[in-house]
Amino acid sequence: QVPLVESGGGSVQAGGSLRLSCEVPGHIFSSCDMAWYRQAQGKERELVSSISTKDTTVYADSVKGRFTISKDTVKNTLYLQMNNLNTDDTGVYRCAACYFVGSYRYWGKGTQVTVSS
Numbered sequence: 001q002v003p004l005v006e007s008g009g010g011s012v013q014a015g016g017s018l019r020l021s022c023e024v025p026g027h028i029f030s031s032c033d034m035a036w037y038r039q040a041q042g043k044e045r046e047l048v049s050s051i052s053t054k055d056t057t058v059y060a061d062s063v064k065g066r067f068t069i070s071k072d073t074v075k076n077t078l079y080l081q082m083n084n085l086n087t088d089d090t091g092v093y094r095c096a097a098c099y100f101v102g103s104y105r106y107w108g109k110g111t112q113v114t115v116s117s
Contacts, residue, residue: 002028002106004095009111014086016115022078022095022108029076032098032106036069036080038113040091048093049080062088085115 008020024034035050049069050058057069068081078095093111096104 002097004097004106004108006093006095006108006111009093009113011114011116012085014115014117016085017081017083018085018113020080020082020093020095020111020113022080024076024078024095024097026076028097028106029071029073029078033104034071034078034095034097035099035104036078036093036095038089038091038093039110040088043091045094050099051078082113085113087115087117089113090115 002025005023006020008018010018012018033050033052036048037045038048039045046060048060048063049067051069051071059067066084070079090113093113095108098105
């Protein structure tokens with residue numbers, strides 16, 4: 001198991017911001033695509049954003065213009081900057097790494113984000 005460790009979740013009011021972090025082992029960080037997923041209670045897991053090894057980014061329509069995915073190649077850390085949060089953004093956010101045959105191979109345990117109105 002490759003440990004991916006998320007942090008930065010919390011409770012905020014609508015309109016607020018949070019930055020999620022995901023620590024990734026170096027050999028994984030430099031060679032794999034990575035992503036953020038979220039799952040709200042009672043709903044299916046959904047892709048929030050992904051970033052390729054060539055820094056190509058993809059965003060879910062619901063977060064475009066509000067969220068930014070980025071990487072720190074010195075700290076081997078994946079980030080998700082989330083601005084103008086709304087209640088629909090509430091959920092457990094998990095980072096993932098190494099996309100292979102339709103899914104990511106490595107996952108973090110997740111960090112809770114709760115947005116109140």
